[in-house]
Amino acid sequence: MSGRLVLPGDSAYGVAAQLYNERFDDARPAAIAFCADPVDVQRTLSFARTWGVPLAVRSGGHSYGGYSVGPGVVVGVTAMASVEVTGPAARVGAGTRLVDLYSTLASTGLTVPGGSCPTVGIAGLALGGGIGVLGRKFGLTADNLRSLQMVTPDSRLVTCSPTAHEDLFWASRGGGGGNFGVVTSFEFSVHPVPDVALFTLEWPWAAAPDVLGAWQLWIGQAPTELWSNCQLLSQGAAGPLVKVTGVFCGDAGALDAALAPLVRTAGSPSYRFAGPEAFPKAMLVEAGCEGLTVEQCRLPAQGPAGALERSRFAAKSLVVDEPLPSPAAAAVLAAVEGFQAQAPGLGGAVVFDACGGAIAEVPSAATAFVHRRALAIVQMAVSWSAPAPGPTPAGTAGWLAQLGADLAPHATGAYQNYVDPTLDDWATAYYGANLPRLRRIKRAVDPDDVFRFAQSIPPA
Ligand SMILES: Cc1cc2nc3c(=O)[nH]c(=O)nc-3n(C[C@H](O)[C@H](O)[C@H](O)COP(=O)(O)OP(=O)(O)OC[C@H]3O[C@@H](n4cnc5c(N)ncnc54)[C@H](O)[C@@H]3O)c2cc1C
Numbered sequence: 001m002s003g004r005l006v007l008p009g010d011s012a013y014g015v016a017a018q019l020y021n022e023r024f025d026d027a028r029p030a031a032i033a034f035c036a037d038p039v040d041v042q043r044t045l046s047f048a049r050t051w052g053v054p055l056a057v058r059s060g061g062h063s064y065g066g067y068s069v070g071p072g073v074v075v076g077v078t079a080m081a082s083v084e085v086t087g088p089a090a091r092v093g094a095g096t097r098l099v100d101l102y103s104t105l106a107s108t109g110l111t112v113p114g115g116s117c118p119t120v121g122i123a124g125l126a127l128g129g130g131i132g133v134l135g136r137k138f139g140l141t142a143d144n145l146r147s148l149q150m151v152t153p154d155s156r157l158v159t160c161s162p163t164a165h166e167d168l169f170w171a172s173r174g175g176g177g178g179n180f181g182v183v184t185s186f187e188f189s190v191h192p193v194p195d196v197a198l199f200t201l202e203w204p205w206a207a208a209p210d211v212l213g214a215w216q217l218w219i220g221q222a223p224t225e226l227w228s229n230c231q232l233l234s235q236g237a238a239g240p241l242v243k244v245t246g247v248f249c250g251d252a253g254a255l256d257a258a259l260a261p262l263v264r265t266a267g268s269p270s271y272r273f274a275g276p277e278a279f280p281k282a283m284l285v286e287a288g289c290e291g292l293t294v295e296q297c298r299l300p301a302q303g304p305a306g307a308l309e310r311s312r313f314a315a316k317s318l319v320v321d322e323p324l325p326s327p328a329a330a331a332v333l334a335a336v337e338g339f340q341a342q343a344p345g346l347g348g349a350v351v352f353d354a355c356g357g358a359i360a361e362v363p364s365a366a367t368a369f370v371h372r373r374a375l376a377i378v379q380m381a382v383s384w385s386a387p388a389p390g391p392t393p394a395g396t397a398g399w400l401a402q403l404g405a406d407l408a409p410h411a412t413g414a415y416q417n418y419v420d421p422t423l424d425d426w427a428t429a430y431y432g433a434n435l436p437r438l439r440r441i442k443r444a445v446d447p448d449d450v451f452r453f454a455q456s457i458p459p460a
Pocket of ligand 1: 132
């Protein structure tokens with residue numbers, strides 16, 4: 001390899017084997033191959049096939065299920081991190097982290113819509129769809145993909161686009177990471193950075209039923225320039241909190257007008273901030289890096305100034321196409337209220353992230369991302385501190401399972417980028433009507449199921 005191969009016993013092994021979620025720190029891969037170019041990937045795949053070594057592909061390492069590490073060789077792409085703008089497109093190395101994608105592009109006045117977490121890798125994000133604060137305006141990350149380079153299971157390097165390897169290109173826009181090959185680079189359409197304004201509104205918990213109901217109706221009618229989420233947070237002894245935050249592509253006056261219908265229905269917030277923000281800073285704020293520089297907005301292992309920390313969490317997601325009926329919304333609120341009793345001292349949250357807008361303009365069979373009619377993706381998450389790694393703390397798995405069961409009758413699926421190892425019918429939940437085509441493509445591209453993990457697409 002021209003990149004670095006890290007083996008057990010090497011001083012770098014401990015950190016090199018880590019994912020973002022500390023729950024998976026007990027993983028002991030046989031090797032981590034930090035591939036520096038597509039040839040390294042080809043050699044690693046050939047080696048693994050020849051010797052029957054299991055593979056796991058890794059970019060930013062944020063897989064909720066820990067699917068980017070296993071007992072065999074980790075094919076790492078973080079050494080292929082680069083952003084290069086040529087005309088209307090940006091060529092992006094598969095190991096680029098979102099903070100670097102946004103900051104590099106913004107320095108040339110451009111952007112690509114993506115997710116919020118700064119340390120997420122572009123590969124996992126784009127292959128599963130990619131929802132974020134510019135999604136209603138510019139679509140999913142995957143919707144902005146023009147082409148990509150991938151090393152297939154037989155170690156061929158192919159370029160996939162609307163006119164070459166069309167099936168793989170289709171599958172790579174929402175079919176989920178790790179299924180068909182190792183992507184080494186992407187080419188995305190870029191957009192001039194918009195003027196943006198940010199907002200946060202909070203209400204006393206007593207208003208939560210009105211706020212959640214109003215938010216779901218409001219977001220379905222809101223302009224595509226506006227993205228928002230509704231957060232229901234258990235805060236331990238401080239009691240639960242309801243807040244609505246978001247990003248608006250436009251000026252503060254137009255934002256006020258866009259917020260007015262929400263406030264009319266939900267009632268006056270107890271806290272309100274709405275104001276313009278420079279685009280690069282807005283992306284840092286949304287990344288949870290307010291007050292930090294780009295260099296600080298990383299994990300310590302990713303740069304000497306890195307000031308972020310890894311975390312420990314478990315999560316479930318559901319896709320809802322319609323506002324929840326009142327009893328289901330009440331179940332959400334009761335779950336947040338009851339969280340403290342079930343899992344004292346831990347963080348529990350239910351967050352409704354808006355979809356719609358440009359995401360809904362693409363037909364559901366046009367790419368592998370099927371959730372085009374989604375009003376929102378509902379994420380239920382539990383986070384905790386040590387001990388890690390290990391099972392989720394007492395009470396939390398049951399809390400997630402119960403809430404998931406309460407909402408399941410109202411869901412049309414689950415988001416494949418929030419992979420959920422506890423989901424029974426995960427393939428249908430992630431891919432819906434697109435599953436049969438994905439399975440046929442899998443059979444054609446990876447008949448021996450080389451790219452296999454607990455929730456990899458089974459060949460037809
Ligand atoms: C804190 C946090 C915040 C998040 N916020 C958002 C958000 O705002 N919007 C959103 O849409 N999602 C979000 N996500 C989910 C995120 O998009 C997924 O977890 C995504 O899969 C992570 O990509 P990764 O490259 O960092 O992870 P990895 O664990 O490296 O990879 C994820 C999957 O993709 C595969 N993969 C990785 N690299 C490649 C490659 N080069 N070729 C082929 N397959 C590959 C892996 O095998 C694995 O199955 C968030 C996740 C976390 C933990």
